[in-house]
Amino acid sequence: MSEPFDPMGEAVVWIADTGLFVACGRQQNAKYTALEQFARRNDLTFVLPQRVYAELTDAPVRSTPGETPIDDAIAAGWVTVAEEPTYTDGTVARVMDDARRSIAQSSNRRDDQIEKADTALAAxxxxxLSDEAEFASVVTTDVDAGEATVTALAANGFQDRVRFKDGFELIEEIT
Structure with a gap:
């Protein structure tokens, strides 16, 4: 690709993992507010895989019933939930398999111990990247998952089109 990756460019999709929102805390937390302001200031929408959304909406049921800040972020328009990936698509399947293997190798775990939400980021x-975006920025607090996503996508034809952004670093930069 001849043009450089600009994470704030119009053709960039921002895909976020559970850890980013968990690290921000409740809506009243300054980190959460800063994340919302970051999204609005840069006119971007964080895209959540279905599995990430499920993790985020299940957690309040266990800890703080009735509080699902992610639904408020979706209603406000700075977060959206992706359709379930087409697992029968050969590229999607290969990317997920490659990401799973890479995470397992880097974290010294078996393939079957890797969370499906982690591979959903790559999917x-x-x-x-196949359909609409020129670039992707994957934001997660799980370094193994972030690096594996970049590696898997590069190995499947998307080299130089994806970047991993550590969620903890993003939060620190914007607060």
């Missing part, structure tokens, strides 16, 4: 990125 959503592959679909968006």
């Amino acid at each position: 959503v990125a592959a679909e968006r």
